[in-house]
Amino acid sequence: MSGASISVQGLAHRYGRAAAALTVLDRLDIEVDGGGYVAITGASGAGKSTLLSVLGGLDAPQRGTVVIDENDLHDLSRNGLADYRRDTVGFVFQHFGLLDTLTAAENIELACSLDGMRPRARRSRARELLEAVGLLERRDHRPTALSGGERQRVAIARALANRPRLVLADEPTGNLDDGSTERVIELLESLPADHACTLVLVTHDRRLAARAQQRYELRGGRLHPSTKVTTEHATAIGDPEEPDAVA
Ligand SMILES: Nc1ncnc2c1ncn2[C@@H]1O[C@H](COP(=O)(O)OP(=O)(O)OP(=O)(O)O)[C@@H](O)[C@H]1O
Numbered sequence: 001m002s003g004a005s006i007s008v009q010g011l012a013h014r015y016g017r018a019a020a021a022l023t024v025l026d027r028l029d030i031e032v033d034g035g036g037y038v039a040i041t042g043a044s045g046a047g048k049s050t051l052l053s054v055l056g057g058l059d060a061p062q063r064g065t066v067v068i069d070e071n072d073l074h075d076l077s078r079n080g081l082a083d084y085r086r087d088t089v090g091f092v093f094q095h096f097g098l099l100d101t102l103t104a105a106e107n108i109e110l111a112c113s114l115d116g117m118r119p120r121a122r123r124s125r126a127r128e129l130l131e132a133v134g135l136l137e138r139r140d141h142r143p144t145a146l147s148g149g150e151r152q153r154v155a156i157a158r159a160l161a162n163r164p165r166l167v168l169a170d171e172p173t174g175n176l177d178d179g180s181t182e183r184v185i186e187l188l189e190s191l192p193a194d195h196a197c198t199l200v201l202v203t204h205d206r207r208l209a210a211r212a213q214q215r216y217e218l219r220g221g222r223l224h225p226s227t228k229v230t231t232e233h234a235t236a237i238g239d240p241e242e243p244d245a246v247a
């Protein structure tokens, strides 16, 4: 089993009505194979979070088609969208979104309970996920007793609770220092292979975006392929075309 495929055609999204309407997404297209890793950059207000809301079933698509595996989101009722979110999607946000009154393990167990898992299965799933993100020894700590990077790793574990086939991460490293950012990104990048999901990452950091298989800039309501940031890489490995590199 691999991650969910994404097929979006002509997606439009606007806020408000008539003269006051703000068109945020404008005939946007994107195709992603199951198990893919997509990074999206774009200016503040470009519509990145709006796009993730639609892909994640938080907002119904207004126009165009959005098909995630066999789910055409246009055809789903409110309840259908809620089922789709619970069964298919895992969300990771900039501000972690953990409940401060619960321990790391309990935050994950709570997410498992939404899927109707029994208490024993919930405890074992939480344990397995905390181990996967390297925080088993922190299982009884509340979020306030964890560093930012540790909180985000718990939040990623929680996003995986119900074995989502699509993980949507909105600025997941926006609140982290460089060291924590690297660890969180490595963890996210491992998800398609290790947890059989497709990953869509929104980031302001072009260096992080450059590591994805598919890279886009959201601009003018559409996704534009963005070229890989290759300069550092080329310098590090040397360019065979470069005369100096030939002995
Ligand atoms: N519920 C809403 N009602 C009206 N306008 C909204 C709503 N949500 C977002 N917008 C507007 O839509 C535009 C796109 O917002 P969105 O949050 O998708 O941008 P973004 O690319 O995620 O920005 P950022 O990088 O700052 O998070 C913005 O101009 C925003 O003000």
Ligand SMILES: [Mg+2]
Pocket (backbone or CB within 6 Å): 048, 049, 050, 170
């Ligand atoms: Mg945003």
